[in-house]
Amino acid sequence: MSVAAPDEQLRSQATTLAEELNLPLVVEDAAGFDLLLVVTEHGLELRETGCGAAGPLKVQFGGAGATAHRLATTSPREPLASAIGLAKGRPTVLDATAGLGRDAMVLAVLGCKVTAVDRCAVLGVMLRDALQRAATNPELKQVIRDRIRLVVRDAREVLAGTSGEEAPEVVYLDPMYSPRKKSALPKKEMRLLRRLVGDDPDAGALPESARRVARARVGGTRTPRAPPLAPTPTMSYKGKIARYDVYLTPRGGTRL
Numbered sequence: 001m002s003v004a005a006p007d008e009q010l011r012s013q014a015t016t017l018a019e020e021l022n023l024p025l026v027v028e029d030a031a032g033f034d035l036l037l038v039v040t041e042h043g044l045e046l047r048e049t050g051c052g053a054a055g056p057l058k059v060q061f062g063g064a065g066a067t068a069h070r071l072a073t074t075s076p077r078e079p080l081a082s083a084i085g086l087a088k089g090r091p092t093v094l095d096a097t098a099g100l101g102r103d104a105m106v107l108a109v110l111g112c113k114v115t116a117v118d119r120c121a122v123l124g125v126m127l128r129d130a131l132q133r134a135a136t137n138p139e140l141k142q143v144i145r146d147r148i149r150l151v152v153r154d155a156r157e158v159l160a161g162t163s164g165e166e167a168p169e170v171v172y173l174d175p176m177y178s179p180r181k182k183s184a185l186p187k188k189e190m191r192l193l194r195r196l197v198g199d200d201p202d203a204g205a206l207p208e209s210a211r212r213v214a215r216a217r218v219g220g221t222r223t224p225r226a227p228p229l230a231p232t233p234t235m236s237y238k239g240k241i242a243r244y245d246v247y248l249t250p251r252g253g254t255r256l
């Protein structure tokens with residue numbers, strides 16, 4: 001993987017990013033690299049190279065894309081929101097698998113204070129860039145300033161270092177799906193994301209770390225027929241392409 005900047009004017013931004021991520025900077029011939037993080041004037045894009053390459057993957061919250069539409073039309077009655085407990089308030093949420101940041105932003109737009117955690121450094125800079133750009137959007141400005149915080153680190157370390165009043169009411173988990181299962185993300189995006197982050201083979205360890213920390217509940221996303229992330233969810237909410245399993249933690253029954 002490498003960082004690329006086709007536009008000469010963006011070269012110094014690309015150089016800084018390449019240094020931060022400890023990746024090579026490609027100026028002309030990207031042929032030797034299977035994945036490129038491309039600096040464009042509209043934000044960072046992840047691109048595959050070679051024939052049959054998927055189109056670019058972007059993290060974008062404002063503008064006119066699918067994510068902006070989802071943010072504009074989200075409702076506290078959607079299954080994700082129900083799984084997080086929005087019927088009873090606006091809990092603090094630690095999204096332990098932030099990915100492209102969509103679920104984290106939906107919850108922040110709905111009024112939750114969200115700590116978005118992802119261990120992938122490349123996704124970290126893409127999320128940071130997208131949040132900075134969306135912070136100039138009048139509808140998202142305040143949400144980003146007041147309700148979303150990005151942490152680029154393994155969530156198990158973050159959870160292990162969190163306790164007491166610092167602990168979030170809800171921990172939300174959405175690790176990668178098995179390659180054979182349908183995902184909530186479009187196919188092309190899933191393929192690129194999987195190339196970048198892998199299959200999360202250690203996903204089974206997250207629910208236990210999450211349950212130790214969450215003051216009210218743990219929410220986990222699965223495909224409709226996939227087994228739950230951990231045994232015996234307290235309840236489940238079904239969406240069109242995902243199922244949201246909920247595990248109330250000992251205090252969860254009363255808090256949310």
Ligand SMILES: C[S@@+](CC[C@H](N)C(=O)[O-])C[C@H]1O[C@@H](n2cnc3c(N)ncnc32)[C@H](O)[C@@H]1O
Nearest residue numbers: 097098099100101102103118119154155174197
């Ligand atoms: C399917 S994506 C999440 C998509 C996300 N819910 C969204 O709305 O865009 C899964 C993400 O979880 C991250 N991940 C998996 N295990 C993690 C861990 N232990 N700590 C931090 N991030 C993790 C991966 O890097 C990947 O980006």
